[in-house]
Amino acid sequence: MAKSRLEELYNEKFKPELKKTLELGNIMEVPKISKVVVNVGVKDAVKDSKVLKDVVDVVTKITGQSPVRTYAKKSIAGFKLREGMPIGVKVTLRRQRMYEFLDRLINIALPEVRDFQGVTSNLDGRGNYNLGIKEWTIFPEIEYKVGDKMYGLNVTIQTTAKEDRHGLELLKLFGMPFCK
Numbered sequence: 695m696a697k698s699r700l701e702e703l704y705n706e707k708f709k710p711e712l713k714k715t716l717e718l719g720n721i722m723e724v725p726k727i728s729k730v731v732v733n734v735g736v737k738d739a740v741k742d743s744k745v746l747k748d749v750v751d752v753v754t755k756i757t758g759q760s761p762v763r764t765y766a767k768k769s770i771a772g773f774k775l776r777e778g779m780p781i782g783v784k785v786t787l788r789r790q791r792m793y794e795f796l797d798r799l800i801n802i803a804l805p806e807v808r809d810f811q812g813v814t815s816n817l818d819g820r821g822n823y824n825l826g827i828k829e830w831t832i833f834p835e836i837e838y839k840v841g842d843k844m845y846g847l848n849v850t851i852q853t854t855a856k857e858d859r860h861g862l863e864l865l866k867l868f869g870m871p872f873c874k
Contacts, residue, residue, distance in 0.1 A: 700794040700868065708867045716860055723820060725864045730792045732757055733764075733848045735782040746783065749845060753783050755835040757795055758845075761785040781842035798833070799849065800869050806832040812873035815862060821855025823865060825850060836872075 697705075706728070723869045736749050746763065753761045761783035761831045776864050804810065807827075817823050828846045830836055855861035866872065 698790050698797065700793040700797045701790065704793075704868075707863075712863060712867065714862060716721075725853050725860045727792065727796070727851060727864070727868075728788075729852045730787045730795055731784060731850040731852070732761075732795075733782065733784040733847075733850070734761075734785070734845050735764075736845060745843070750783055751844050752830060752836060753847075756830065756833050757785045757787060758791055759785050759787060795852070796868065800871070803827075803832045804871055810871075812851075812871045815872040817858040817861050819858060821853045821858055821861030821864075823851040823853070823861065823870075825851070854859060 708726050709721065710719070711869055713721055716724070716725060733754065734749055734753055736746055750763075762785070763786055764782040765783050766777055766779045804813070813825060826846060826848055830845050830847055831844060851865070853861045853864055855864060862872075
């Protein structure tokens, strides 16, 4: 199976560079991206269960992998939500699909955001990064039709970094467009 462009770049160029910049003793200590999780919450699924089918189709187009449905853990009367109702979808990407998705996200989709100034450089304290995207139409796989409901999605990039500084350096090398 052919490796993706970002995976080859990471193995050949970024790994030795990170080892030197982070002053690590062993090449196995160099942080890497372990998985990417794409999550979409669909509050309209409470009223109309057919909405979830459209969301599943769009997320499949964006990620290249079929998502799993997520279900409500608790009943909340104010939201007319019952325990066990489907309220979203998520996809966990690993290996080649993960690198291909990141490549499309960083180089094609994020520059499509209107008035794009860059993304924040706040990591979660363990080297992982969360990115909220307001409209999924920034991905070229999605053709926008007037009247269609758009949903936001959350992209979680999980790394093996021990510190935020290491995770930030890794994401910068991959080309994540952080704010200046």
